[in-house]
Amino acid sequence: xxxxxxxxxxxxxxxxxxxxxxxxxxxxxxxxxxxxxxxxxxxxxxxxxxxxxxxxxxxxxxxxxxxxxxxxxxxxxxxxxxxxxxxxxxxxxxxxxxxxxxxxxxxxxxxxxxxxxxxxxxxxxxxxxxxxxxxxxxxxxxxxxxxxxxxxxxxxxxxxxxxxxxxxxxxxxxxxxxxxxxxxxxxxxxxxxxxxxxxxxxxxxxxxxxxxxxxxxxxxxxxxxxxxxxxxxxxxxxxxxxxxxxxxxxxxxxxxxxxxxxxxxxxxxxxxxxxxxxxxxxxxxxxxxxxxxxxxxxxxxxxxxxxxxxxxxxxxxxxxxxxxxxxxxxxxxxxxxxxxxxxxxxxxxxxxxxxxxxxxxxxxxxxxxxxxxxxxxxxxxxxxxxxxxxxxxxxxxxxxxx
Amino acid sequence: xxxxxxxxxxxxxxxxxxxxxxxxxxxxxxxxxxxxxxxxxxxxxxxxxxxxxxxxxxxxxxxxxxxxxxxxxxxxxxxxxxxxxxxxxxxxxxxxxxxxxxxxxxxxxxxxxxxxxxxxxxxxxxxxxxxxxxxxxxxxxxxxxxxxxxxxxxxxxxxxxxxxxxxxxxxxxxxxxxxxxxxxxxxxxxxxxxxxxxxxxxxxxxxxxxxxxxxxxxxxxxxxxxxxxxxxxxxxxxxxxxxxxxxxxxxxxxxxxxxxxxxxxxxxxxxxxxxxxxxxxxxxxxxxxxxxxxxxxxxxxxxxxxxxxxxxxxxxxxxxxxxxxxxxxxxxxxxxxxxxxxxxxxxxxxxxxxxxxxxxxxxxxxxxxxxxxxxxxxxxxxxxxxxxxxxxxxxxxxxxxxxxxxxxxxxxxxxxxxxxxxxxxxxxxxxxxxx
Numbered sequence: 160x161x162x163x164x165x166x167x168x169x170x171x172x173x174x175x176x177x178x179x180x181x182x183x184x185x186x187x188x189x190x191x192x193x194x195x196x197x198x199x200x201x202x203x204x205x206x207x208x209x210x211x212x213x214x215x216x217x218x219x220x221x222x223x224x225x226x227x228x229x230x231x232x233x234x235x236x237x238x239x240x241x242x243x244x245x246x247x248x249x250x251x252x253x254x255x256x257x258x259x260x261x262x263x264x265x266x267x268x269x270x271x272x273x274x275x276x277x278x279x280x281x282x283x284x285x286x287x288x289x290x291x292x293x294x295x296x297x298x299x300x301x302x303x304x305x306x307x308x309x310x311x312x313x314x315x316x317x318x319x320x321x322x323x324x325x326x327x328x329x330x331x332x333x334x335x336x337x338x339x340x341x342x343x344x345x346x347x348x349x350x351x352x353x354x355x356x357x358x359x360x361x362x363x364x365x366x367x368x369x370x371x372x373x374x375x376x377x378x379x380x381x382x383x384x385x386x387x388x389x390x391x392x393x394x395x396x397x398x399x400x401x402x403x404x405x406x407x408x409x410x411x412x413x414x415x416x417x418x419x420x421x422x423x424x425x426x427x428x429x430x431x432x433x434x435x436x437x438x439x440x441x442x443x444x445x446x447x448x449x450x451x452x453x454x455x456x457x458x459x460x461x462x463x464x465x466x467x468x469x470x471x472x473x474x475x476x477x478x479x480x481x482x483x484x485x486x487x488x489x490x491x492x493x494x495x496x497x498x499x500x501x502x503x504x505x506x507x508x509x510x511x512x513x514x515x516x517x518x519x520x521x522x523x524x525x526x527x528x529x530x531x532x533x534x535x536x537x538x539x540x541x542x543x544x545x546x547x548x549x550x551x552x553x554x555x556x557x558x559x560x561x
Numbered sequence: 562x563x564x565x566x567x568x569x570x571x572x573x574x575x576x577x578x579x580x581x582x583x584x585x586x587x588x589x590x591x592x593x594x595x596x597x598x599x600x601x602x603x604x605x606x607x608x609x610x611x612x613x614x615x616x617x618x619x620x621x622x623x624x625x626x627x628x629x630x631x632x633x634x635x636x637x638x639x640x641x642x643x644x645x646x647x648x649x650x651x652x653x654x655x656x657x658x659x660x661x662x663x664x665x666x667x668x669x670x671x672x673x674x675x676x677x678x679x680x681x682x683x684x685x686x687x688x689x690x691x692x693x694x695x696x697x698x699x700x701x702x703x704x705x706x707x708x709x710x711x712x713x714x715x716x717x718x719x720x721x722x723x724x725x726x727x728x729x730x731x732x733x734x735x736x737x738x739x740x741x742x743x744x745x746x747x748x749x750x751x752x753x754x755x756x757x758x759x760x761x762x763x764x765x766x767x768x769x770x771x772x773x774x775x776x777x778x779x780x781x782x783x784x785x786x787x788x789x790x791x792x793x794x795x796x797x798x799x800x801x802x803x804x805x806x807x808x809x810x811x812x813x814x815x816x817x818x819x820x821x822x823x824x825x826x827x828x829x830x831x832x833x834x835x836x837x838x839x840x841x842x843x844x845x846x847x848x849x850x851x852x853x854x855x856x857x858x859x860x861x862x863x864x865x866x867x868x869x870x871x872x873x874x875x876x877x878x879x880x881x882x883x884x885x886x887x888x889x890x891x892x893x894x895x896x897x898x899x900x901x902x903x904x905x906x907x908x909x910x911x912x913x914x915x916x917x918x919x920x921x922x923x924x925x926x927x928x929x930x931x932x933x934x935x936x937x938x939x940x941x942x943x944x945x946x947x948x949x950x951x952x953x954x955x956x957x958x959x960x961x962x963x964x965x966x967x968x969x970x971x972x973x974x975x976x977x978x979x980x981x982x983x984x985x986x987x988x989x990x991x992x993x994x995x996x
Contacts (some may be wrong), residue, residue, distance in 0.1 A: 183943075191960070192954060217953050230939055238860070332714045332718065333713050333717070403607075
């Protein structure tokens with residue numbers, strides 16, 4: 160019996176000694192299977208080999224991730240070590256005290272500088288809780304079938320929104336139905352698509368009662384026939400673009416990048432079109448944070464240090480379809496592949512565009528999205544431009560402020 | 562009279578069969594499409610209108626690129642467009658093979674591609690002049706189409722400004738409509754011309770070949786990116802079986818009591834067991850989750866099955882109560898007359914008769930716990946169930962309908978299998994016990 164106990168103890172000691180430390184990373188980013196596979200095999204595996212550890216990488220949406228960590232915090236059973244959350248959700252993580260203040264740690268990393276534009280989202284009261292990774296802006300995509308209708312003298316790489324409207328309307332007249340895709344299903348991304356136009360007209364997005372927004376919605380109301388008949392069923396522009404039902408779209412760079420990478424011979428991509436104020440785009444980012452109470456804090460820091468290294472960051476960006484590296488030093492590694500083209504055009508929008516972010520001012524961002532969806536349904540789809548209606552909807556937006 | 566009766570019978574039976582066929586179509590068609598899409602490649606899944614059945618191989622056309630020196634164009638045959646559609650243009654063969662594989666699920670052997678390139682060089686060398694001639698013609702016709710498109714748009718715009726009711730513009734409107742018709746006819750003719758030129762160009766400027774498709778590619782990709790799927794599958798089965806066991810034990814006992822005993826407030830109590838189902842699952846689950854996590858059941862199959870059982874017990878109670886009510890008490894009394902105890906009568910007479918119905922109620926509990934995802938996401942982390950793993954894999958796959966379909970079929974398969982096994986007991990669920 161004693162011998163058996165001794166053997167068991169030895170086995171336990173050996174297992175403990177050789178047992179790998181495991182880091183649990185839960186992400187809302189890199190959810191498409193191909194991206195996830197790339198991150199696990201090409202990015203995380205070398206890290207595991209380097210430090211002799213194990214990283215469990217899983218993907219969840221923002222809300223589920225927050226609920227999971229909330230439960231762990233309430234029960235004191237913290238099993239998630241690192242999270243990758245979206246900018247709009249970051250305030251909730253910080254306000255609830257679920258994430259660690261990384262300011263002192265990051266200040267010691269001298270070989271990388273995070274894009275200043277993203278600081279408004281990742282820094283709270285002067286303290287850095289999130290390390291931005293994978294920023295996004297809006298790009299424009301056109302199927303080559305649309306080229307015969309391109310307005311004379313227009314350059315796809317330098318389009319204005321007026322030219323896009325003319326182009327989309329011409330396609331609708333020539334083909335008998337519209338081909339300009341937006342997400343018509345409520346609470347999707349129409350607010351950002353309209354936001355790109357509003358910002359290019361100098362609007363104070365997402366407000367509606369300013370001259371820029373009025374000009375943008377006037378233009379959109381003139382595009383009543385430019386949308387495909389099934390636009391109200393689109394919750395994502397990728398499927399209609401892929402099946403050729405839609406030919407034009409201005410959307411999130413990773414989504415546009417996915418369609419383009421999937422069929423580079425039949426599509427053309429360009430920076431989001433311009434207005435009088437420049438190239439407007441709503442921008443966002445996801446960010447790494449360490450969960451407060453983690454038992455693997457040192458390993459989590461090593462992981463964050465590794466993932467934000469300029470070379471690794473660009474490798475991730477290229478392998479995952481066109482997100483913008485958020486470390487300035489990463490840009491020197493850009494080449495000339497299809498992925499690089501998506502990134503370069505996104506960087507162009509990021510650097511020169513008129514950008515706006517989702518400010519943490521809203522009680523429920525979904526309700527703000529609904530206001531824009533109502534405008535699309537009631538005004539744009541009927542080809543009516545009504546400034547009074549927009550002013551009325553502004554009251555709804557004002558009521559949604561915290 | 563007999564003829565009238567006969568006609569009436571024919572009409573009523575025709576309507577009946579149309580109704581049955583309609584119901585069958587409504588149920589079968591979406592399932593068929595789901596399964597069919599799960600076997601399609603990315604190319605087929607977005608080839609619109611989508612084919613009714615997946616292909617087993619793809620036909621490719623290899624041509625020389627005009628844009629990349631030393632590069633090639635590869636096109637795949639589209640069944641819906643009935644022509645070759647270009648998918649890749651590159652001078653790097655490995656990149657081309659990998660791209661084509663990702664898009665069509667057909668891995669072209671490099672050796673075959675190299676052989677086809679040699680063949681292509683010969684074909685192109687033989688027809689160099691004619692190819693150049695045809696390409697120039699296609700280019701010219703394409704320019705004509707572009708011009709026609711612009712003209713059509715201009716005429717349409719003018720027509721939009723003319724009020725169809727305004728008689729003063731009648732002549733102008735008719736004139737424009739005639740012009741539009743002419744341009745459209747001209748466009749159709751030019752398109753036909755281009756199509757004919759392309760048909761002539763294709764065999765003299767390219768080589769075709771066929772490559773088998775990996776029909777299970779979506780499933781392979783799905784499992785490749787789904788970590789711990791086998792472990793998750795086993796855990797899901799554990800959770801489902803535990804849920805069945807707990808809900809049948811507690812719900813079965815309660816059902817027996819409701820069927821056999823008369824007591825004050827029985828109907829109210831019986832109704833109240835269903836109250837729990839009237840609240841959203843997550844509303845009941847969250848407090849349960851907190852309690853279970855404190856008890857140390859977080860991330861364990863037993864914790865999940867306890868949460869699921871809360872919702873299932875009410876349903877099981879009602880189902881088992883109706884089953885026991887269908888079994889005559891005289892049978893139990895007769896057994897007792899012949900010398901067995903009350904327990905003996907239950908285990909030897911009532912339970913065997915109720916078993917088929919209990920199995921059917923187990924099906925409800927099994928399916929309910931099998932497909933549940935929302936609570937399982939919150940309550941598991943290292944030991945997720947199968948639906949959680951599938952959910953995690955499918956988040957963000959909106960642009961990959963074939964992969965979503967593969968995931969959905971994979972999730973549905975075990976539940977379908979379980980239902981098939983116990984399907985013959987379902988009819989007896991509502992008390993139709995035959996003695």
